[in-house]
Amino acid sequence: MCFCEIPVPGLLSLCMQDTPWCSPLKVKHGYASCRNPHGGYYKNALGTKCDIRCQKGYELHGPQELICQSDKRWSGKVVCKQKRCPILSMPPNGGFKCIDGAYFNSRCEYYCSPGYQLKGDRIVQCMDNKVWSGRPASCVDTEPPRIQCPSIKEKTAEPNKLTARVFWETPEGRDTADGILTDVILKGLPPGSHFSEGDHKIQYTVFDRAGNKGTCKFLIKVKVRRCGKLNAPDNGYIKCSGDGDNYGATCEFSCIGGYDMQGSPARVCQFNSGWSGTEPTCTPMNINVGVRTAAALLDQFYEKRRLLIISTPTAANYFYRLQLGMLQPAQCGLDLRHITVIELVGVYPSLLGRIGLRLMPPALALQVRLLLRIPHYNFNIVVVDKHGVDKERYPFPATPAELFTLIDTFPLRKEDIKLQAESGQSCP
Structure with a gap:
């Protein structure tokens, strides 16, 4: 300490510079590095300069250097304030918890609501440079929605049907996050449809707002009771x-x-x-030639056979022999068209009637000529359809081609052609 009782010029000034002058300098959460310009003991003497520094995590507010002035006051005021990072934004569908708010060294941990997953860093820390470590997290919906389909549906077709109508409740999806679904897609026929025999896969797909999809599948089994195929009888x-x-x-x-x-x-x-x-x-057919009337004979062919009746006054007739000669190689075409040939040869009482190998009594043969009004003394051909209708007459021999062309125009013959095509019947 300097005691200056006697004022001596120059000595007083020196004494002031080495005497405590300003209040002691204390910096909370920091420190001051002071130097007396005269190398004196006191660090708060007149003219002392102090460099101010803050502890880690704190920043200086005020001048970095203070000087003890002649008015016994420091040249400024300083404060070390704790550093703060920017306020974190609350993530949608989630949140965070912090140890010490947004101050230096504080740690914040993110969390998400049920159904959402954390994307980014779960924990961030406020660093000395006033920024958060890592990436602020967000909560995203990555879990697919849930949907439950019904179990396998089995159905048997009703009588006379090859399909079955199947119903089921449309499954409802459920999102694990916000419960909102944006779209439901059905792959397959909708409920209430008619399903054919066999297995049918039905698939439902639902989407949530985040684009995640959930899928469920089930089978529809339709059975048709069957007895096994039947075959057509021979002929x-x-x-x-x-x-x-x-x-x-x-x-x-x-x-x-x-x-x-x-x-x-x-x-x-x-x-x-x-x-x-x-x-x-x-x-x-068992043709009965023992009937009494021509009508009874012809009735046996009704809706079964067509008749080609050849009448000649004598077996030596040229037209008769020519006609038989033309028909003999055409037997397949005759059978295909259901044609039975009836021959009436001679004149009563020497009249002979023949159906294949069966001989008719002369009286029955005469009745056929009379019923169909066939002349006795001329060669004639009469074509009768399955309904007993006299369709055409020829006074001269007719070729098989002419006869077949005529008969193929008959209404019932068109049905025969269709059935024969389906069964594969034809002539070489």
């Missing part, structure tokens, strides 16, 4: 409804002209997968 046809062997289907049988049916003309596929009735067969 006959078969025509079935539906698919031919499904439950409720009916198969109808018919025989080609000149054959009679034995057994069930129609059979139905039953619930037990068995056919009703008995198996049909087609047997050759």
Whole structure:
């Protein structure tokens, strides 16, 4: 300490510079590095200069250097304030918790609401440069929505049907995040549709607002009760409804002209997968030439056979022999068109009637000539259809081509052609 009782010029000034002059300098959360210009002991003497520094995590507010002035005051005021990082923004569908707010060295941990996942750094820390470490996190919906489809649907087709109508409740999706779905897509037929026999895959897909999708699948199994396919009898046809062997289907049988049916003309596929009735067969027509009238004879061919009646006054007739010669190689075409040839040869009482190998009594042959008004003394050909209608007459021999062209125009013949094509019947 300097005691200056006697004022001496120059000595007083020196004494002031080495004497405590300003209040002691204290910096909270910081420190001052002071130097007396005269090297004195006191760091708050007149003219002392102090450099101000703050602790880590604090920043200086005020001048970096203070000087002890003649008015016994420091040249300024300083404060070390704790550093702060920018306020974190709250992530949508989530939040964060911090140890010490946004101050230096504070740690903040992000979290997300149920159904959302954290994207970015879960923990960030306020650094000395007043920025947060890492990337601020966000909460995103990455979990697909949930959807539950029904179990396998099995259905049996009803009688006479090859499809089954199937219903189910449309499944509802549920989003694990916000519960909002933006789209539902169905792949396959909708409920209430008619499904054919077999397995059908149905798929539902739902999307949430984040674009995540959830999918579920199930099968629809449609069964058709079947009895097994039936075949057409030899020399006959078969025509079935539906698919031919499904439950409720009916198969109808018919025989080609000149054959009679034995057994069930129609059979139905039953619930037990068995056919009703008995198996049909087609047997050759048993033509009865012992009938008393021509009408009774011709009735046997009604809706079964067409007739080609050849009448000649004598077996030596040239036209007669020529006609038989032309028909002999055309037997397949005659059979295909269900044509039976009846020959009336001679004049009563020496009249001879013949159907194939069966001989007719002269009186019955005469009745046929009289019924159809066929002349006795001339060569004639009469074509009769399956309904007993006299369709055409020829006074001269007719070629098979002429006869077949005529007969192929008959209404019933068109149905025959269709059935024969389906069964593969044809002539070489």
